[in-house]
Amino acid sequence: MDNKLKAYVDNLFKDAPATAKAYEVKEEILQNLKDKYNDLIAEGKSKEEAYKIALESIGDLSELFAELEKGIGHDDSRQQKYLALKAVIAMVFVLAAVPLVMALSFKNVLMNVMIAVILIAIGIILAIYNNANKPGYTQKSIQTNRMAEIERKKSIRKSVSGFLWLITLIMYFIVSFQTHAWHLTWLMFLLAAAIECILNIWLGQAKK
Amino acid sequence: MLYYVPCKAIYSMKGGIRLIIASDLIRGNTDTIILASLMKKDSYGYEINKNISTKTDGKYEFKEATLYTAFKRLEEAGFITSYWGEQNVTARRRYYSITQRGKEEYLRLLADWKNAKNMIEKLIDTGVMENGQ
Numbered sequence: 218m219d220n221k222l223k224a225y226v227d228n229l230f231k232d233a234p235a236t237a238k239a240y241e242v243k244e245e246i247l248q249n250l251k252d253k254y255n256d257l258i259a260e261g262k263s264k265e266e267a268y269k270i271a272l273e274s275i276g277d278l279s280e281l282f283a284e285l286e287k288g289i290g291h292d293d294s295r296q297q298k299y300l301a302l303k304a305v306i307a308m309v310f311v312l313a314a315v316p317l318v319m320a321l322s323f324k325n326v327l328m329n330v331m332i333a334v335i336l337i338a339i340g341i342i343l344a345i346y347n348n349a350n351k352p353g354y355t356q357k358s359i360q361t362n363r364m365a366e367i368e369r370k371k372s373i374r375k376s377v378s379g380f381l382w383l384i385t386l387i388m389y390f391i392v393s394f395q396t397h398a399w400h401l402t403w404l405m406f407l408l409a410a411a412i413e414c415i416l417n418i419w420l421g422q423a424k425k
Numbered sequence: 426m427l428y429y430v431p432c433k434a435i436y437s438m439k440g441g442i443r444l445i446i447a448s449d450l451i452r453g454n455t456d457t458i459i460l461a462s463l464m465k466k467d468s469y470g471y472e473i474n475k476n477i478s479t480k481t482d483g484k485y486e487f488k489e490a491t492l493y494t495a496f497k498r499l500e501e502a503g504f505i506t507s508y509w510g511e512q513n514v515t516a517r518r519r520y521y522s523i524t525q526r527g528k529e530e531y532l533r534l535l536a537d538w539k540n541a542k543n544m545i546e547k548l549i550d551t552g553v554m555e556n557g558q
Contacts, residue, residue, distance in 0.1 A: 242497070245519050246489045249471040252516070256475075276488025284497040 218264065222250050222271065229278055239285045246275070295350075302347045309340040327395040331388065338384045342377050342416075349373045374420050378413055385409040451485055455495045456504075457538060460531040463505060463523040470496070470519070496521060504530050 226247045233239040250271045257267035313336035320329035349369055385405055393402040451458065462473045470492055478486040487495075499505045504527035510518045523531070 238497075241519065242493050244517075245470055246493060248516060248518060249474070249489060252471045274486070274489055276490035278490045281490050281494040281497070284494050284501075287501065 218254065218268065219251060221268065222254065223247055225272060226250065226275075229275065233278075233282050234286050236285065239282075242281070242285065250274070299347060299351060302343060306340050306343045306347065309336055309343065313337045313340065327392070330391065334384065334388060334391075338380070341380060345373060345376050345380075346420075370420055374417065377416055377420075381409055381413060381416070448485065452491065454534075454538060455487065455491060456499060457531065457534040459492075459495050459499065459521075460504065460523060460527055460534065463521060464528070464531060467520045467522040469510065469521065473521075499527070502530075503527075 226243060230239065230243045233243065253274060254267050254271045257270055258264070262270070313333045316329035316332040316336070320326050320333070349372070385408075389402055389405050392405070393399050396402070458477065459473065462468060462476060468476075470489075474486045474492060496505070496507070500507060503524060505521050505523055507519050507521045510520045
């Protein structure tokens, strides 16, 4: 009977705007109908009767769809955020070229290479983050939203973390061979660990 | 505010055609009723509707469409917020919670209603019922 109710509600929501919000409302209404159906059965109603009463309690959804249509504007802000961050990333990469060019003049080579590597690292981390948050879900992806959200965060964290440690290792060798300050440069790994902690909190993984 | 009541809605009500006026009045106060039911504690759609049904001796409850249109409208206005309840996997419920602004709005709407009720009573009650004729 749950499937029958679901099929009925799915059909009613065919005309609803294809947004996460509309999908959630559909889920809520379906849950209410299931609760109602179960309560009616518990009261001693027959299956057919309970099903009929549950369907009658839905009412005319057109006004609700109109209300949901109003909310769509919110998705635009996400799109804007995505584009803004994309512009920032492009700028970071362009800026990274400046110290590289200066390194070619053989003055402060180490310093300039370091700055360039850091800038490129920041750019790549931001790009990974931004791509994972790309707006434009399809109806299908909303359905697996919760699971996907967790998986998505996991994969961002993994790639960011891997990249962070790689950069740290490269920097460690470059800086150490240039400065011979091996007694100090190992501190970079502590710094990397700290950065990873911050990233984990930022990506909301520290909760679990 | 005028509400168009579809015929189906009228006949599905247990009191039959006599309840049109009550039904209209209730629909006109949907926002107030929802805010009122959230004043005590956070709640979800089915629970709110069930309480309304109990309080009216099973004579009235909101249609899902009416209830959720109101939820979205109230949420948009900042009078309520919502969150997914941490419950068992089989029944995930979205809870609604009244905000400070919502509480202020509720008090305003309640005062409006009392005012209107007094006026209507003065206008339509001629005392016939008490006097017998």
